[in-house]
Amino acid sequence: MFCYQCEETMNGTGCTKNGVCGKKGEVADLQDNLIYVLKSIAFYNSKARANSLNDAKTDEFILDGLFATITNTNFSEDDIKRLINEGFEIKDGIKKRLLDEKVITEKSVSSFPQWIKEKLLGAAPNAGEDLPVMAKVTPATLANINTGILATENEDIRSLRELLMYGLKGMAAYAHHANVLGYKDDNIMAFIEKALLATMDDHLGVDELVPMVLECGSVGVTTLALLDKANTTTYGNPEPTAVNIGVGSNPGILISGHDLHDLEQLLEQTKGTGVDVYTHGEMLPANSYPAFKKYDNFVGNYGGSWWRQKEEFEKFNGPIFMTTNCIVPPKDTYIDRIYTTGIVGFDGVTHINAGEDGGKDFSAIIEQAKTCQPPQQLEEGTIMGGFGHVSALSVADKIIEAVKGGQIKKFVVMAGCDGRHKERSYYTDFAEALPDDTVILTAGCAKYRYNKLDLGDIGGIPRVIDAGQCNDSYSLVVIAQALAKAFGVEDINDLPVAYNIAWYEQKACLVLLALLSLGVKNIMLGPKLPAFVSPNVLNVLVENFNIMPNTTVDEDLKTLI
Known part of the structure; x- marks a missing residue:
């Protein structure tokens, strides 16, 4: 075994016996x-x-x-x-x-x-x-x-091949979700096949692989746009929503992952049963889609980021349904009430397969839920979400006026992944230390480090604008491009936008490549740089895009703000 595809890889070099995951x-x-x-x-x-x-x-x-x-x-x-x-x-x-x-x-x-x-x-x-x-x-x-x-013995070739491969994994995840909803693009599949073969072609050196890595980012933008279209066409454009983070008195089912179609089927089958449905992790943004608001038993969000599963799943009391990543090896105390579906798998866990028509039968989960106690309350109140590009741009005039008037001095993109290491508290500290005239643009589970902070607003504009899941990073790109057009800026890097991105796994790699393909520079990346990026490949990224590792909150504030 040798694996270094995630940020938490052993000793920052690679897992060789078993995965840290x-x-x-x-x-x-x-x-x-x-x-x-x-x-x-x-x-x-x-x-x-x-x-x-x-x-x-x-x-x-x-x-x-x-x-x-x-x-x-x-x-x-x-x-x-x-x-x-x-x-x-x-x-x-x-x-x-x-x-x-x-x-x-x-x-x-x-x-x-x-x-x-x-x-x-x-x-x-x-x-x-x-x-x-x-x-x-x-x-x-x-x-x-x-x-x-x-x-692959050559370190630089290996680095570029793996960077390309991890970009493809992220692309495949997003294309999978679009595909489930009936949205497909033959050009995406053709590129995936071409790129898979490129990772084995010894005739391709650094000069050939670097452009292909950037092409992966460009096709990634197309893929993110396709999924955005699939989700919003099917379920409506997300609306600014105060999401409940408390609990009700009914037994519940907790759904985690990214698959909105699975959520739709679960909500349809649980209505009228006396069983409530809660989202967890990356499913939180589903609370902002109009199509799901019609279900009275769709209660809100329970818990936080993926890495808190063992504690939060135990306290939820009811069944947990994992639709995609990120599952954590479950504890014996709740393994009998965790379910997987699709490409998710863990030995000893009940798996729900789709029928020939693509439909899924959740009766076993629902019947088990009826025998369970209601969830144990973790917190109370609400958090705001639902600021996709359509919602955000509907108040573009207000945002532009605030920028021109000096009320907003800087936007900080703090998108990406969360993780379990203590050093991730950096992102909470950074958010708290930002000046009052800055607005955070976020998407992905990284938001759980700061989306429950009381950062207030600027003239009614929330200081944390949450666009949704990691795939909704596309919304942040659309917002930035719209601002550039509004301000008459030709180079997106001339906008008052800074980037402090957290990464963990391969979908974040694809989002990073997507930003690079759009010419975005000066991205700060952390909490540590990928082990699969060799020193020479890192130099290419630094020379062409000025990618930077994060350091301390004080120093990074000076650099970015």
């Missing part, structure tokens, strides 16, 4: 194998796509396979083995289709690039030797192939 080394190795199989699928499916022979099932599998390997998503050895076997079936099906349509032949594989033969077909034939296209790599022989990160 709780993932077993065997599962991490299997996930490396799954990524390898996805690259093999990408090779054949890119040919199928070019000849209009691709299908939706393969696209969904690629997205789900990548998503399953994101930190805190799937810990199940059986699940990953199943995905690997299914991947081989899909790959063989694509190859057969290509053969049947005479796009390739049994002999034509000899003309494939050597690295394809060696790395994806599991053989290194002599020059001119034919290799049967239907053979070679199988689930049984996969264990003998080095699919791990360290198989």
Whole structure:
């Protein structure tokens, strides 16, 4: 095992036995194998796509396979083995289709690039030797192939390949959510296949990989826009909402993750049952969507960020439903009332599968909830949310007037992820130390470090403008672009906007690449820089974008404000 894809990786260098996240080394190795199989699928499916022979099932599998390997998503050895076997079936099906349509032949594989033969077909034939296209790599022989990160020996090439790979994982997660709601983009899938293959092509050096990493960011913007369209078209534009953080007297179900479609189905099936529904973690922004406000038993939000699960889930008393990441290995005290769905998996936890029509039956969760005590109260009051780009720009005139009048001197983008390390208190301290004439723009679970602080408002404009989930970072981009247009600023970096971003996992990597692709500079990143970014690659980012590590609150205030 070697994994350094998350911010909390062991000793800031890499996990080598088991993951800090709780993932077993065997599962991490299997996930490396799954990524390898996805690259093999990408090779054949890119040919199928070019000849209009691709299908939706393969696209969904690629997205789900990548998503399953994101930190805190799937810990199940059986699940990953199943995905690997299914991947081989899909790959063989694509190859057969290509053969049947005479796009390739049994002999034509000899003309494939050597690295394809060696790395994806599991053989290194002599020059001119034919290799049967239907053979070679199988689930049984996969264990003998080095699919791990360290198989790439050059540190800088490895760094860029992994940065690209983590961007793809984030892209796949967002495309997955859009896909669930029926929104798809063939160009996104074509790029994912191209980029997967690029991570294995030894002919691509630093000069070729850097532009591809930035292209990943550009396609990431497209993906974020697609998901924004999917969510808002389906459920309406988020509205500024005071979200209840107290509890009611009924038993409840706690839903966490990012999948709004799962929430919709749960709310529909629980109405009239006497069971209340609460959001947790990244599901908090769902309280601001108009479509969900019609449900009387949609009570509000319970608890805080993902890493507080073990304490908060225990006190909730009722069932917990995990729709996507971020699941934390559950305690024995509540493992019998935690449920997963989709690409989430943990051994010993009940998994709810979708039916052939995509619908899910939550009757087991609802019946268990009826036998449980109401949630134990953690806090009371409300917190504000729902400031997506439509809501924020509806008061653009008021914001622009406040900037021109000097009431607002600076906007600080404090989006990204939260984490369990004590050093994350930096973000709370930074928010509290900001001058009264600054406004925080946020999205993602990083907001839990400061969204319950009493920071007040500026002429009715909240000092914390929460756009929603991590994917709603797109809203922050739209707001910034609208401000640039309003002020007649050609370069987005000339706006009174500073960036102090927290990261944890791979979706945050995609959001960072999206910002870089838009030309955003002077981003402060923390709480520590990614272990997978080599010194030379870091220098490229510093020279071109002036990316900075955060230091102390006082020093960073001087730099950014």
